[in-house]
Each structure stands twice: as structure tokens, then as C-alpha cells.
Amino acid sequence: MSNEGRTRLNQLPEWAALGKHREQLGDTHLRELFAADPARGTGFTLRVGDLYLDYSKNLVTDETLALLRELAAATGVAELRDAMFRGDKINNTEHRAVLHTALRAPRGAVVEVDGVDVVPEVHAVLDKMAAFADRVRAGEWTGHTGKPIKNVVNIGIGGSDLGPAMAYEVLRSYTRRDLTFRFVSNVDGADLHEAVRDLDPAETLFIVASKTFTTIETITNATSARDWLLAGLGAGQEAVARHFVALSTNAEKVEEFGIDTANMFEFWDWVGGRYSYDSAIGLSLMIAIGPDAFREMLDGFHLVDEHFRTAAPEENAPLLLGLLGIWYGAFHDAQSHAVLPYSHYLSKFTAYLQQLDMESNGKSVTRDGQPVDWQTGPVVWGTPGTNGQHAYYQLIHQGTKVIPADFIGFARPVADLPAGLVAQHDLLMANFFAQTQALAFGKTPEEVRAEGVPEELVPHKTFQGNHPTTTILADALTPSVLGQLVALYEHKVFVQGAVWNIDSFDQWGVELGKVLAKRIEPVLTEGEGGERLDSSTAGLVAAYRSLRGRD
Numbered sequence: 001m002s003n004e005g006r007t008r009l010n011q012l013p014e015w016a017a018l019g020k021h022r023e024q025l026g027d028t029h030l031r032e033l034f035a036a037d038p039a040r041g042t043g044f045t046l047r048v049g050d051l052y053l054d055y056s057k058n059l060v061t062d063e064t065l066a067l068l069r070e071l072a073a074a075t076g077v078a079e080l081r082d083a084m085f086r087g088d089k090i091n092n093t094e095h096r097a098v099l100h101t102a103l104r105a106p107r108g109a110v111v112e113v114d115g116v117d118v119v120p121e122v123h124a125v126l127d128k129m130a131a132f133a134d135r136v137r138a139g140e141w142t143g144h145t146g147k148p149i150k151n152v153v154n155i156g157i158g159g160s161d162l163g164p165a166m167a168y169e170v171l172r173s174y175t176r177r178d179l180t181f182r183f184v185s186n187v188d189g190a191d192l193h194e195a196v197r198d199l200d201p202a203e204t205l206f207i208v209a210s211k212t213f214t215t216i217e218t219i220t221n222a223t224s225a226r227d228w229l230l231a232g233l234g235a236g237q238e239a240v241a242r243h244f245v246a247l248s249t250n251a252e253k254v255e256e257f258g259i260d261t262a263n264m265f266e267f268w269d270w271v272g273g274r275y276s277y278d279s280a281i282g283l284s285l286m287i288a289i290g291p292d293a294f295r296e297m298l299d300g301f302h303l304v305d306e307h308f309r310t311a312a313p314e315e316n317a318p319l320l321l322g323l324l325g326i327w328y329g330a331f332h333d334a335q336s337h338a339v340l341p342y343s344h345y346l347s348k349f350t351a352y353l354q355q356l357d358m359e360s361n362g363k364s365v366t367r368d369g370q371p372v373d374w375q376t377g378p379v380v381w382g383t384p385g386t387n388g389q390h391a392y393y394q395l396i397h398q399g400t401k402v403i404p405a406d407f408i409g410f411a412r413p414v415a416d417l418p419a420g421l422v423a424q425h426d427l428l429m430a431n432f433f434a435q436t437q438a439l440a441f442g443k444t445p446e447e448v449r450a451e452g453v454p455e456e457l458v459p460h461k462t463f464q465g466n467h468p469t470t471t472i473l474a475d476a477l478t479p480s481v482l483g484q485l486v487a488l489y490e491h492k493v494f495v496q497g498a499v500w501n502i503d504s505f506d507q508w509g510v511e512l513g514k515v516l517a518k519r520i521e522p523v524l525t526e527g528e529g530g531e532r533l534d535s536s537t538a539g540l541v542a543a544y545r546s547l548r549g550r551d
């Protein structure tokens, strides 16, 4: 889907109107916006499925939102969205459809790629995954020596790791606590070593997750895992079949590696790596939480897909979140976006969003290859909130940067939290609410003085406030809520890519480093070819070789 001839974003009248509006708003403070509209705190909210979204503490007025929606209309967000759901090849540099939404379509829905309905295939793989997961969970899938599987090690990287690893943490309270799950991604041998050192190979299943099955980190780790297994069992290649399964789009490479393709769970080139954990890539998660909870998660995704597809612009949560990000990047010069969950279980959520957002929208040319001269994707960062409060929140409160932040919290702690610890939840959530309040309203010099603070300390104890936040509150962290949250962010990223007119579904930016690493490896090991390197890299490589005693 090309869009040649489209007016450049920053030449649209809608863009100019936003610029003018920004000038008019000037330094208008959230304190003023709230004072002017007593209903703002309840009016600037949305409900989507189980998510309650409060966007009132953003630096926007009704007019800002209307202008942003006009920008979305002028840039064809809805048309591109419909093209995505329809299965058009909107990933134009790779000529691929973008259909992660089909992964969570209910049985019986129809989604066509090149005239073929893909939903039956999706459900056939989900059924195969469920049958396998049930066998492992029931102790019926045995290893080479006949022992049931007790340990599951997912080997993958990027989208083939971050999704299942994140979701496993998020849904810990739903997992089989008697089974061990580990996630290996780093080509640093320490990752695999630490993951398997206390495991019995006879009880260990490796899930090799790779869309392409050519990713060097994953194939290297999988090869080492196979060596560890066979050495531990004292067995030959015949032991591999009971201990290795593959998740991939590439049957040929899976077979080449020595994994029986009967033990391969397929997905398709229309699933981007960072959009894939609800495909076969989620097998480790499905074993951990069971097929029913996995289905609930998919239904959560689907609920937000349908919301995004059908909700009016004024009520469309992904559209709103996407447009707010565009507003801050373009008109407030925000360089980053913080995601701050108030749940220990969401400790890997922001790391997951980093790939989703930054690999999707870290682009600087438009869909037809022209350089952009507007901000694209922000730096996404953050860790669970209360820990952040004692680390980097100082900078958010009193530093010089504009850092829009999403606060994510839950009304109820997870169901299996011991009664003695449940009481701590109110304290956690008191912090959650207090922080967005402090960020928005701050503390004026007058308020500080009224506390009797010595004059020389007043500037230090003043909080300027006016720091934008969006609060996402849900009842509890269930599989469905996780699906809803991930889909919300997926579509937010989509909206931004559509407005910025970039291809959010390719990732050419990861290629160069891979090629150079391949070239440098023989220089490290054999010492040949160093003269072709630049002087800095050549010096570093020489130092490395010398430290390793190779020269």
C-alpha cells in the first residue's frame, strides 16, 4: 500500500492548526484546566472492556483533542486501520499483510490473505498447541528416558522471547507453580548456563522460538542446548525429538536443525515478530497458564481489536493514546515516554513495549522513502512504579524534560496473594494515585512558604507540576486484561505510524549490526581482516585479542 502524492504531514493545514493552538495554550497549567472545568476528572475518561482510562491529566483541552482527531482524519488513520484488518499488504517494504488481529479472531470469523481465509489455520495451530500443552501439563509428554517434563526452556530473542517472557511474569499467579519456566535470549553463554545449570536434562523441554529460524543468537543457543541435553543424557541425536519443539514459519530450517516438523508449531509471515506472542510463539506461556487462560487472553486482545476497529474517534482509546503521543512529540518536544506499572507482575511489561514501539516506529523515512522532518517514535522506558519513585522520579518531578507517562494499576491484588500481604495493596495504590496528582498539580512556592520553609529552600521544594500522565486502571490483572493492555498499545503504535506516514511493520534498522558482527567474529577468532576495520574498532579488537592472549 503506497501513498505517493500524499501531502507531507507538516504541510497539512491540520498540522499548522495544531501548531497555532499550541502557541495559544502557551504555559496553561493543569491547575488552570482543572479549575476551569470541575468535571474534567470524570469527563476526560474512557472505558474499554475492563480498562478505565483517565486522560484528564494531559496537557490538552477539548479543542486540542478535536484538532488531533482532525489530523488523524487527514492522514487516513481509519483507512489504514481498515486496510490492516482486511489483510491488505500494508507492510509495504516487505510486501506483507499485517494480521496479528487474525491470531485472536474467534473461530468462524473470516480474514483473508490473498483470497485465503486464515482463521481456520490459526485455530488449527491453537488446537495443536492446546493438545501439546495439555500433555505436558498432565505429565504425559515424557522425555527420552521416560520421565515427565518438569522444566520448559524457551529459546528465542526479540519478539520470540519478550512476549512470552513478559506474559509469563504478568500471569505468574495463573501458572503451574510445580513446573519451571525459563527464557533464554542472550547469545552470552551465561544466559543459557544460568537457565539450565540446576535442571535435569531428562525432565527438560526446549522450545526453540524463531520466526525465521535463522537468527544467529537463537540458533547458537539452541545448538548449545542440544549439546547440553545430549551430554547430560549420554544419548545421541535420537533423544532430540522428545526434548525439542520449534515455533517458526520456516519448516525447512527447522528440519535442518534436526527438529521433527511434527513437533513444529507454525505461524505466518503476516505476523510480525513483535506482534507474535499470541501466535505459536506463546506455546511456553500456554503450557504455563493452560489453554483456557490463553484463550481468555486472546479474547481480551480481540475485545480491544474490535473497539479499535469500530469505536467512534471520540471514544477510541488507541486513537486517543496515539494522538496524545504525537502531540507531545511534535508540539512539546517530548523525546521519551514512560510506562510505569504499579504491579510487580508487570516488571517486564515496559521492556516488551520497548520492542513493540521502538522497533515499529523508530523510523526516519516515510512509507515512500522520503526523509521525515517531524518527530517519530519516542524512547520508551520505565520500571514498576514504586521502585522508580526511589530512583528516577526526581527527574520527572523537578527535571527539565517533558516526559509523558502512563500509570497502570489494578484495584485488586492477584488472587493467590497471601492474606497477610493483601493489606499492602492499598499502600501501593496510594502511591499510584499520589504520583499522578503530584505530577499534575505540583506544589507552588506559596504553598511551600505556607509550610514555614526557609526562603532559600523554597525553589528546591517547589514542584512545577504540569507533567502529563494518563492513568489506566483495571479491576485485576487477569489473562483477558493483559490481552486488552497489549492490544491497546499495539494499536496506539499503529495510529502513530499511520499519522507519521512510516512503515511500522518492518525493522531494517536491526540489519547492519548483524552483518558487521558476522564480519567481526572471524577477526576476533582468527585475527584476520582487521585492516578493513575503522581505526577505533580495529584498536578495540586488537585490545580484545591481546586481553584474550591471542596476539
Ligand SMILES: O=P(O)(O)OC[C@H]1O[C@](O)(CO)[C@@H](O)[C@@H]1O
Residues within 6 Å of the ligand: 157, 158, 159, 160, 209, 210, 211, 212, 213, 214, 215, 218, 273, 274, 359, 507, 510
Ligand atoms: O523470531 P526471529 O526470526 O528469530 O527474530 C527475532 C527478532 O529479531 C528481529 O527480527 C530483529 O531484532 C525482531 O523483529 C524479531 O522479533
